[in-house]
Amino acid sequence: MTGWTQHLIIAPILIPLAAAALLLFFDERRRVAKAMISLAATVLMGFVAIVLFRAETGLDGFQGVYLLGNWAAPFGIVLVLDGLSALMLLLAALLGLATLVFSLARWHAIGAHFHSMFQLLLMGVNGAFLTGDLFNLFVFFEVMLAASYGLMLHGSGPMRVKAGMHYIAINLVAALLFLIGVSLIYGTSGTLNMADLAARIPEIEPDRRLLLQAGAGVLGIAFLIKAGMWPLCFWLPSAYSAAAAPVAGLFAILSKLGIYVILRLTMLLFGDGPLAGFGSGFLLYGGTATLVFGIIGVLSSQALGRLAGYSVLVSSGTMLMVLGINDGAVSSGALLYMVSSTLTLAAFFMLIELVERGQDAGAAVLAVTMEAYGEGEESELEQAEGVAMPGTMALLGICFAACAILVAGLPPLSGFIAKFAMLSAMMGTGTIGIPPTAAVWTLAALVILSGVASLIAMSRVGIYTFWTSLEGVVPRVLVIEIVPVLFLLALTLVLTIQAGPAMQYMETTIRALSNPEVYIDAVRQAVVIGSSGQGGAH
């Protein structure tokens, strides 16, 4: 990948930024224009993500390093594209496209600046996936958080403001912890470039290493708050269930962003060398506790929104626990699980809103938000616009069943394949599998138990909603609302059919991650354009 494609690496950051800025020039009343710009930018971003993903898969072990402002690596800021970041970019773009289309039905018109915040959120997420610099990661994280505060409150109403206030307060504290961690790491190692830091860790004197570990630990806490590890997760179910449906769908990737950073940093900094295995015990126990808490939460939640919120925790807990096992084959399965569960949860959050439209509680919340923006009079008009699909309930029911199968990890969909890959590696039948001990059996049992718990909760709610629904009101569902849900579910179907290549990709990615020298060398030896190669290697 040379020439113009090299510059494509920065496009996933620039496209949403430019779109967000452009959108500010349009008046709120020009909704169609704003929606079109936002949609065009997201589609364009999707194309770029696909091109980058294909470039990544086409050449084996390719590392795309982009030097911003043509400054050599430890001095300037770098963007790094590798297997993991290409995958996450693609996931973010697909999720963004689906949630944006869903929001065009009504949610984007309920408050101000929806599209600008949406694009800025995507920019922050993409930047965090691409950056190879710790402080730059902080900046992108803050961009993403600032946009997410706005989106969290989108639609207003007492529930959202209350959940949003908790969400903002806890994330502000997390940002402060992030800064403490980053400054401790800088104080001990003298660098903020991830690759440079990884290379310098063996050179740090043992007495300062403790301080570096403290810094890394504090930094980790900041991401674990985002990922929702117990006991830092009590804000998550209420925040996710209070957010507007497309926003909650997009938020599904935010908790995975925390996990992404933890995966990236632990593999890069603590893969081998003097600090090998740092934090993996903590992740293992923390993840297990999160999983148990998630299981209890799933079983105890009455409302669909909270059920989905606790499913996010189950998914995070599984990921963290499995990353704590620190084994290549298990992690590859976990990566597939992450992709599958992100798509599923996003579809589930959007589906919930459609299902609840026929029920009292959901309708009441929507009525309140409509009233708050003085759009109550439009509701009759919107009713007329809705296409009364033949068998709307049947379609919603099928989608709900698909979500239940995916969340619980039943065959035939991708949730099952991902869980199967993790469990078979855990029990030592994988390629690099670990010998099955009592502890590993317990963890495997917990993963299975979480599936059973999700199945019980989902079927209970499903029966209540679809079979014994007392109201008997068929919700009005627009085509552009059901299509994104079907699109995300179809993606999991593709993931199921193409499970072989997908799993191979995950294994290649994890193998590249567990070999950090390639990453470090690629960043350190990135050549400054215009010099004859002596600039990069210093």
Next chain:
Amino acid sequence: MEVILSIAIGIMTTCGVWLILRPRTFQVIIGLSLLSYAVNLFIFGVGGVKSNLPPILEQGVPARMLTDPVPQALVLTAIVIGFATTALFLVVLLASRGLTGNDHVDGRNEGK
């Protein structure tokens, strides 16, 4: 100098942590501000505390006669971001006050 700075950071962190655990939204925001001041000073401190020294590398000047410019740049960014998020939090605080009629963080007024 280092001792004074450390004590200042310690006191501000203590007050900040105590305040963010209080039930009133105004106390929480003051607590967050104090914490962010403490963190900013902390970042400033990790570069080594030096006064009256330039952050510019010049020929013939030994490294100990310089201040580290990177923490200063970090602090500047952190201040700007902290300022913006505090302003945003204030707006949410006011919205919550308007919607619930009181300034409790959970929107309910117990004990009265």
